[in-house]
Amino acid sequence: MSDEQPPEKKLPPTHDSHETNQRVLEENQVDHDQLRTKLAGKFSDIVSEYKQTIIKTDRDNVIDVLEILKNDPELDFKMITDITAVDNMRRADFDPEKRFTVIHIVYSVTRKQRVRLETDVSEASPRIPTAAGVYKGAAWIEREVYDMFGVEFEGHPDLRRVLLPDYYEHFVLRKDYPLTGRGERDNFIRAEEVE
Amino acid sequence: MGLEQLIPSLAGEGFFTTQINKVIGWARKNSLWPYPFGTACCAIEMMSTLNSRYDLSRFGAEVIRFSPRQSDLIIVSGRVTLKMMPVLSQIYQQVGEPKWVISMGACASTGGVFNTYPQIQGVDQFIPVDVYVPGCPPRPESLIDGVLKIQQIIDGQAERGEFTRPTVEAN
Numbered sequence: 001m002s003d004e005q006p007p008e009k010k011l012p013p014t015h016d017s018h019e020t021n022q023r024v025l026e027e028n029q030v031d032h033d034q035l036r037t038k039l040a041g042k043f044s045d046i047v048s049e050y051k052q053t054i055i056k057t058d059r060d061n062v063i064d065v066l067e068i069l070k071n072d073p074e075l076d077f078k079m080i081t082d083i084t085a086v087d088n089m090r091r092a093d094f095d096p097e098k099r100f101t102v103i104h105i106v107y108s109v110t111r112k113q114r115v116r117l118e119t120d121v122s123e124a125s126p127r128i129p130t131a132a133g134v135y136k137g138a139a140w141i142e143r144e145v146y147d148m149f150g151v152e153f154e155g156h157p158d159l160r161r162v163l164l165p166d167y168y169e170h171f172v173l174r175k176d177y178p179l180t181g182r183g184e185r186d187n188f189i190r191a192e193e194v195e
Numbered sequence: 196m197g198l199e200q201l202i203p204s205l206a207g208e209g210f211f212t213t214q215i216n217k218v219i220g221w222a223r224k225n226s227l228w229p230y231p232f233g234t235a236c237c238a239i240e241m242m243s244t245l246n247s248r249y250d251l252s253r254f255g256a257e258v259i260r261f262s263p264r265q266s267d268l269i270i271v272s273g274r275v276t277l278k279m280m281p282v283l284s285q286i287y288q289q290v291g292e293p294k295w296v297i298s299m300g301a302c303a304s305t306g307g308v309f310n311t312y313p314q315i316q317g318v319d320q321f322i323p324v325d326v327y328v329p330g331c332p333p334r335p336e337s338l339i340d341g342v343l344k345i346q347q348i349i350d351g352q353a354e355r356g357e358f359t360r361p362t363v364e365a366n
Contacts, residue, residue, distance in 0.1 A: 164313070165278050172312055181312030185277055188315075191284040191322045 024051050027107075027114045035115070038072055039065055053115045059128055062104070062119045066134045069106055069115070077106040077115065080135040083142055085149045089175040099123035100151055104131060121151060130156040148173035220350035223267070223293070225255035227345065230266035230290065232283060235273030237300040237332040244335040256342050263289040268345060270338075271324075272299040277313045280321060287322045295348065297341050298324040301331045326358045 030053040032046050039046075042061040047054050057065050069077040086101040088094055098120040107114045121128050130153040131138035142153045143162040150171035153159055161168065168184065170177050233241055245251050245259060260266040263286045275283055287296070298318055301307035304327045306316035318324065325348055328341040347353040 168277075177312075179311055185312060185315055186320070188280050188284065188321045190320070191287045 027112055028052050030113050030115055034074070038068055038075060042068070054118055055115060056118050059119060059121060062102075062117060063129050063131065063134060065117060066104065066106070066131055070134055075108065076110050077108045077113075079107045079109055080131065080138050080141070081105040081107050081114070083131065083138060083145055085145050085151055085173075087149065087173065087175045096123040100126055100149060102128050102145070102151060106135075126151045127154055128152075129154050132156055147171070150174065217350070224346040224349040226258075227254075227256035227268045227295075227342065227349075228258045228260045228266045229256055229268040229270050230261070230263050230286065231259055232269055232271045232286065233273055234275060234279060235300075235302060237272035237303070240332045240335055241270060241272045241299065241338060244338045249335040249339065251339060251342065254339065254342055254346065263287075264291065266290060267293060268295045268297065268342075270297045270299055271303040271318050272332075274302040274307070274309060275315045275318050277315070280315050280318075283318060284321060293349075295325045295345050296322060297326045297328060297338075297345065299328045299338060299341065300333055301329065304329070307331060325355060 028048075028051050032048070032053065035046055035053075035055065039055070042065050043055050043057045045056040047056070055065065069075050082103075082105045084103050084105075086103065088098055088101060100121045100123075102119045102121060104117040104119075105114065106117070119128060126149070128151060130142060132142065132153075133155070139157055140162070142156055143158070143160060145151050146153060146156075146159055147161045147163050148171060160166065164172065170182065172181075231238065231241060243249060245257060251257050256268070263269075267290065269287060269290060271283065287294075298304045302309060302314075303318050304324075306314050308331075310316070315321070319327075326341045326344045328337050330337050333341075344353070344358050348355055348357070
């Protein structure tokens with residue numbers, strides 16, 4: 001057993017292998033060339049990963065991109081499905097300038113299509129402008145992202161915690177926060193001792 | 196008790212003598228008014244226990260009160276989180292004496308499978324618990340047995356703390 005090599009780390013399948021054996025959903029049949037002309041100069045890349053369209057943009061342009069996606073009659077992405085974030089801390093190619101990736105998912109009800117926006121924010125200043133001016137419903141979702149990741153949304157009308165209690169000091173879905181917490185759950189006064 | 200010999204009018208049919216504590220205990224144990232602190236799936240089993248199939252009213256504990264001022268038994272059934280623990284403590288204090296607490300299910304008793312930051316690892320850390328009902332979730336029969344254990348505590352057949360879990364020394 002001693003001369004046995006450790007098993008090679010299995011890499012996740014690349015999106016190429018997914019391209020061959022997965023059907024493209026109707027909602028992902030997005031015209032990339034149309035997006036490229038409409039959003040000219042406001043994105044860094046438009047890619048298709050796992051057969052899903054992803055627009056990579058940055059902090060300065062993300063609101064402009066959302067406005068075009070929503071208000072252009074040919075695009076018509078009127079509905080914000082979700083805003084979430086990813087903590088890239090444990091990745092092999094981690095770069096503190098790209099600590100968090102904020103993801104906006106928008107959907108066009110009339111055209112039945114969905115696109116995703118990826119915006120990297122840095123560890124030193126995790127800030128991104130709010131989408132609440134474009135999509136009214138974004139304000140609630142952004143509060144949850146703030147609650148879990150501590151990403152601040154500049155210009156947000158009411159950026160408070162939404163799920164955790166207000167006194168909580170940490171942002172719990174960050175990778176450097178332990179799963180079992182830092183003793184917050186053990187920190188209550190016994191009821192019979194209060195009186 | 197011997198009183199019959201001292202007071203002749205107490206002897207005969209229609210009278211018996213006992214202790215006042217036993218009478219009060221008998222009345223209390225057959226008229227428990229539970230407060231359902233149901234926060235998760237254990238609450239579904241608790242509802243089942245209260246419904247006619249298992250019929251907790253056979254044991255006199257069917258009058259569910261949603262006001263802690265009117266109840267004397269708290270059934271903590273389900274997960275209790277960081278945000279809910281102050282609520283449970285306050286409710287415990289609002290219940291008038293005498294009061295008893297059942298910790299129903301794995302989550303309320305130990306935290307269960309949820310060893311995570313918002314999950315209280317056993318409500319007995321912060322409120323006194325009389326009876327633990329094991330299970331995930333416990334079957335209605337288990338909860339009925341828990342209520343019967345509470346009745347034993349009330350009428351003095353069992354000491355308070357007799358049904359609490361054994362403490363494990365941390366090593």
